[in-house]
Amino acid sequence: MQQNSNPGIKWGLLVGLAMIVWNILIWVAGPDYLFSLNLKFVQFVVWAVLGIFAGLERKKQLGGYIGFKDAIKPIFTTFVISSLMIAVYNYVVFTYMYDNNLMELSKKHLMEDTAWLLRKFKAPQEEIDKQLKDLKDADYRVTISSAFIDYLRNLIKFFVVSAILAVIIRKKQVFGGVSEMNRKNP
Template sequence: MKVNVLNEGAKYGAICGLLAIVIMYGSWAMGLNTFVSVSFWGNFLPYMIAIILIGGFQLRKQNGGYLPFAEALKFSFFSYVVAAILVAVATYVLYNLIDKELTQKSMQIALEKTRAMMARFGANEEEMAKQLKKTEEGSKETGIGKIFLGTGIGLIWDFIKALLITLIIRKEEKFTD
């Protein structure tokens, strides 16, 4: 290996994490409705996948055009780990130090949006009330435990994405006898 994959993973993970933080704080600064919408839709935007793919191809290029599967997986998953840690810290700061009422305020908007979506899908009032109550009970605060749990669950999904990225960026050397 010519290039340290963990250093490169840390670099691209920092890029992804900082971009996610800018998006999170920027949407919060634009208002609560924007924050809630961006928080929801941000989960579906593949900007981190694109950044890690670009980094993986750069890493492969720096390694003479080859990147073994194990090294590619270390790079891609470590990028996600670094990004997740940065985002978790920034989330804690936003929800617990900067805007202590953000959990409750954003939950109210999320509940309204959920109610509207359920109504569009034809759910009856009883089903909606039951689901909304269940959602509201699980979201009283955004403490360190909840952030830690969310980060851990997110990393499981991130590992799956890292595997897919690895399949794209890896290139094994072919040895001939």
């Protein structure tokens, strides 16, 4: 493999396919699983772990040492590609395959989860009522523009995750107790 290839492309496609299969399996399992906060959290953790593999592959290409900049590129590329695949999948599924009852179920589960979270964090009842009213009045249709906006929001979230993961896997090469970046050229 080339020294400067980006394994994030390969991992992005693999992770995107894995997340699509994950979503199909959860869809088949039923609406309670489809809208489960616990399963969404597990999916996010699996997504992050798979994203690390791209950074670790790049680290291996570089001989076991990798800086932050070299680590974040393949990890973030993985998230860019896989979340684009999921955005397209969600648009197609919610536009052409789901019925309106599923949108209502989505709204119902989101309102229940929001109320539970707000109560868990001891939010005032007025704030809970306001949030629930906003959610009840929101438009849950998936359009091209809403799918694109969700994709951009996910990119922001995944950039932060990528940065954290890049810090975790980075390993600078040390020469005589001084890192390569701090070594003076003769």
